[in-house]
Amino acid sequence: MKRSLLFSLFLISYIVNASTNVKGGIYSNTTWTKANSPYIVTDTIVVFPGVTLTIQPGVTVEFANNVELEIRQATLIALGTSSDSIIFTSNATFPTPGIYSGIYLDPGDTTKFSYCHFCYANTAITDPINSTYASFTHCNFNLNIYGIQYLSAVGIVDSCNFRNNTSAIYWSATILIENCNAIKNTNGITNSESTITDCIIDSNANIGFSCWVNGVCKLKNCEIKYNGIGVIGGSHDSICSNLIEDNNIGIKLGTNDIYLCNSICNNTKYNLFDSIAINQSLNHNYWCLTDSAKIQATIYDGYQNIHYGLVFFTPFDTLPCKSVGDTTIITSLSAINENINFISIYPNPVTNELFINLHQAIDGILTLTNVFGQDVYSTKISGSDGSTQKINTSNLQQGVYFLKMESNGQILTKKVLKI
Secondary structure, eight states: OHHHHHHHHHHHHHHHTOOEEEEEEEOSOEEEOGGGOOEEEEEEEEEOTTOEEEEOTTOEEEEOTTOEEEEOSSEEEEEOOSSSOEEEEEOOSSOOTTSEEEEEESSOSEEEEESEEEESEEEEEEOTTOOSEEEEESOEEESOSEEEESOOSEEEEESOEEESOSEEEEEEOSEEEESOEEESOSEEEEESSOEEESOEEEOOSSEEEEEOTTOOOEEESOEEESOSEEEEOOBSOEEESOEEESSSEEEEOOBSOEEESOEEEOOSSEEEEOOSSSOEEOTTOBOSOOOHHHHHTTEESTTTOTTSOOEEOOOOSSOOEEEETTEEEEOOOOSBOTTOOSEEEEOSSBSSEEEEEESSOEEEEEEEEETTSOEEEEEEEEEOTTOEEEEEOTTSOSEEEEEEEEETTEEEEEEEEEO
């Protein structure tokens, strides 16, 4: 009985510590089983065209330094479970990010990963030649140089976590990224044509989200906080219904991007940085402030640097719109409404005299406020439709001012530049 027990313990120990060394070509359909795990990739492996490599739940794949797994016009299926995940990692005693190459799709026919963990790769997943289809669900990418790079496949990245990578996702196109977390990476998500929804992009040292300069991205319903720069726009991007708060810089504008229903608040240096030489409107966004001068103080644009364009905004007192499905609905205007045009002003920029044309009968008060929120000029204005008023601005210092006109329960604010 004692001998039988010792034999059983020896057998269990042997099975637990079993490992399989693999390298070279895979020329026929192959399955890596949990019973033979871990698989030690001692040199580069190529899965040849038309062949399927299936990795069972519970398998660990350990890579020697500088080697890769190449899926060459083939299929890779790695579907773990919530209780039995698949691990791709280094076999080094003291691994560091980038110590092995990773998984290369060249281009894969079909690639599916679920409940997989990727650690210490130079690039956990790369696909520079356009895979037919790729999907990642419930996967973790940790301590890689790149989590996913050049993934230009049609597919989905759903409910995945990216932490402590140099770059979480870089240059992916035509895929849907949803319900993902990109947290504490150097850079979060950089894309060209993807749709990113319902993600948390948090505490990335340099950039939370950016779209390539010629890309067209959609970013919606995401929480973007505590990053160096929260959002860097590309061109004609759609940035809607996001919470963009507590970053060093909230948004760095791209060209002709659409910004709707975002909360852009409490970013440390600037809520918005505009370095594009065209004017842009962000009227239907919320700034957590209702004072135009205070909002302008959080925006870097042509008023600070004449080489850049001007940013137009409306100081709403609540979020002015909401999203229903893929539709953005403008729900209301606050009491402070720049869309009410019962006066017009000229010239702007102004030197010595500012003229005010009345477009309706007015009996109200006009106030000029500087960027520090201080009233520098106030006067009562009365007149009929079509009349003109004049105010002397020669004694004002150069800079940005906000003209506020209150009349008959309406409040109009306009930005004025004194030169």
